Amino acid sequence: MKIALVQMCSGIDPAENxxxxxxxxxxxxxxxxxxVFTPEMSGLLDRDRSRAAAVIQSEQDDDVLSTVRAEAIKCRVWVQLGSLAIKTADNSDGKWFNRSYLINPEGEITARYDKIHLFDVDLTPDESLRESSAYAGGQSAVVAPIPNAVLGLSICYDLRFSSLYDALTNAGADILSIPAAFTVPTGEAHWEILLRARAIEAGAFVVAAAQSGRHEDGRATYGHSMVIDPWGEILLDMGEQTGLGFCDLDLRKIxxxxSRIPAVANRTWFEPPVKTS
Incomplete structure (x- = not known):
């Protein structure tokens, strides 16, 4: 399977994105x-939440989603749209979903995934991020069939929680999509090693399309969109430049x-540890 990764520097105008x-x-x-795989927040990256609120739409009204669906039809390709900020159905709590989409060549949405693990961290004494203040967390892991494989969906900070990927591979996933907008400090420290760990643990391909560069809202993202094979080898590293990267996946490698390291087949579930005095 030949795939393409889009490395973006998304701005604050959904129409431009x-x-x-x-x-x-x-x-x-x-x-x-x-x-085609795109990054987290492909349609809008804006930490000014008042400004963002003016352009974030419901799924039915989102122009970025409709544009991507139309282009999938025109080009006859599958698109894993990394994520969009989407209004909830009633929006009574004022929160949005960070939602990922799988779109087939007929433009149909065949799977949706709402980011489960929200990025609430203190990066430095001067920089804190609280994704949960604007977004509602998802509740369900999602796998979906694609040609000759099963895709497991996740988003960015999910990468740090190996139990999610255990659940995805237990449900049949053999390609893991991890679109992201990693910060530069965390990207430099952990991005590659975590992606390779998830691939090795699962015996699966990891496809991670990422945001990169200095964005209109002032933040900086790490880039380095990657494809990792089931043995943990890096097949593609796009560095910091925005644009397209191509990679051929030999699905027989899974x-x-x-067969060599049957870690998925050998998983054993056990009772939680008992704390002794």
Missing amino acids: ASRLRTHIAEAAAGGAEM EQVR
Whole structure:
């Protein structure tokens, strides 16, 4: 399977981001990709939540989503739209979902995943992020069929929680999608090692399309969109430049690796530890 990853520096205008996505999807299809992966917050990256609230839409009204669906039809490709900020159904609590989409070549949404683990951290004494103040967390892990494989969905901070990937591979996932907008300090310290660990533990391909660069809202993201094979080898590292990266996935490698190291088959569930005095 030939795939393409979009590495973006999303801004505060959804229309501009939609235009970039349309161009990248067309270029990916022209380059022979069967499936395109985009980063977390492909449609809008804005930490000014008052400003963002003016442009965040419901799923039915979101122009970025409709643009990507139309381009998937036009180009006859699958798109794993890393995530969009989406209004909840009633929006009574004023919170949004950080929602990932799987879109087939007919433009149909075949899977949705709402980010479970929200990024509430103190990065430095002067920089704190509280994703849960604006977003509602998801409740369910999601896997979905794609041609010749099963895709497990996750988003960014989920990467740090291996139990989610255990659940995805137990449900049949053999490709793990991890779109992200990693900060520079955490990216430099942990991005590559965590991606490789998830691939090795699962005996699965990891596809991680990322945001990169200095954004309009002032934040900086790490980049380095990656593809990791089931043995933990890096097949693609896009560095810091925005644009497209292509990679061929030999899906036979999944069974080869899982036969050599049958960690998924050998998982054993056990009672929680008992604390002794």
